Ligand SMILES: Nc1nc2c(ncn2[C@@H]2O[C@H](COP(=O)(O)OP(=O)(O)OP(=O)(O)O)[C@@H](O)[C@H]2O)c(=O)[nH]1
C-alpha cells in the first residue's frame with residue numbers, strides 16, 4: 540500500500556507548509572502567529588541566516604547552501620539558489636517523509652525562492668505528495684526581478700500540481716497607496732488564511748469537510764492557478780454578494796471560466812447553513828467549465844455572525860506566464876474588489892535553526 544492510500548484510509552492527510560526565502564519565511568511566520576488547528580508542520584528554508592533568526596523559533600528553520608552563500612542570502616542570484624537547493628535534496632527528502640500534501644510559498648524573483656522552490660516541489664512530487672505552490676509575482680517597481688519571476692513561475696508550475704500566483708500589482712490596484720510593507724503583510728495574511736482554511740477543513744470537524752481525494756482531483760497536474768477572496772457586505776443577499784465579490788476579485792489575473800478545478804473555503808458564523816454553503820459552491824461552479832472539478836469546505840468560526848467569507852483556489856487557468864513572458868495587459872482589472880507537530884531532520888521534534 541502506498542502512503543497516500545494509507546492516509547485516505549486513516550483519515551486526514553499529513554500536511555506541511557514550507558516557506559522559502561525572505562518572503563516565504565515571513566509568510567510561515569504569520570501562519571504560526573495566526574495558528575492552525577490540527578497538525579500541520581511549518582518550515583522556513585533560507586540561504587540567509589539572519590532572516591531565519593528574526594522569525595519565530597516555533598518554526599523549523601532550515602539554513603541551506605552555507606558553503607555557497609556563507610549564510611548571507613543569494614542577493615538575487617538564482618544560480619546560487621539552485622546550487623544551494625541541489626546540495627540539500629536529501630535533506631528535503633527527509634523533511635518531506637510521509638507528507639501527503641505540501642504547500643510551498645515564496646516571493647518569485649528572489650534568488651533563494653526562485654532557485655529553490657522548483658527543487659523542493661520536485662522532491663515532494665517524487666515522494667508522492669500533492670504539491671500546491673502559492674507564490675507572489677513582484678511589483679512593477681521591482682523591474683529586475685520580473686523576468687526572473689516569469690521564468691521561475693514556468694519552471695515551478697512544471698514541478699508542482701498547482702502553482703497559484705498572486706500578482707502584487709493587482710493588490711496595489713485593490714488598495715491604492717498601500718505602503719509596500721503593509722502590502723506584504725496583507726499578502727502574507729491572505730496566503731496564511733488560505734492554507735489555514737484548507738488545512739482545517741481537511742483535518743478538523745467542519746460544517747462541510749474537505750476530502751483529500753477531492754482536493755487532489757481539483758489540484759493535480761493543473762499548471763497555474765489563481766486565488767480569489769470574497770466577503771459578504773450586504774446582509775440581504777449575502778450569498779449572491781460573496782460570490783460576486785469572489786468573481787470580481789482584482790487579484791485574478793486571468794480568466795477563471797476555463798479553470799480545470801477549484802477548491803473553495805467558506806467561513807461563516809453559527810448562522811451559516813449547509814444550504815448557503817452549497818449555494819456558494821454551485822454559483823461559483825456555474826461560472827467555470829462544466830468539466831472542472833470543484834470541491835468546497837465550510838467552517839463556522841467565532842465572531843463571524845452575519846458574515847460570510849470565501850477563499851477560492853482556481854487551478855488550471857490559461858497561464859499568462861506560459862510563454863515565459865507575462866502578458867501584463869491581458870490581465871483583467873475589475874472594480875470589485877495546536878501546536879504544530881513537526882518532525883525534525885532526525886525524526887524528533889526540533890525547533891530553531893538547522894543547518895544542512
Ligand atoms: N509576501 C511577501 N512578499 C515579500 C516579502 N518580502 C519580499 N517579498 C517579495 O518577494 C520577492 C522575493 O524577495 P525575497 O523573499 O527577499 O528573496 P529571497 O527568496 O530571499 O532571495 P534572495 O534574498 O535573493 O536570496 C520580492 O521581490 C518581493 O516582491 C514579504 O515579507 N512578504
Ligand SMILES: [Mg+2]
Pocket residue numbers: 560561587590612613649651
Ligand atoms: Mg533573501
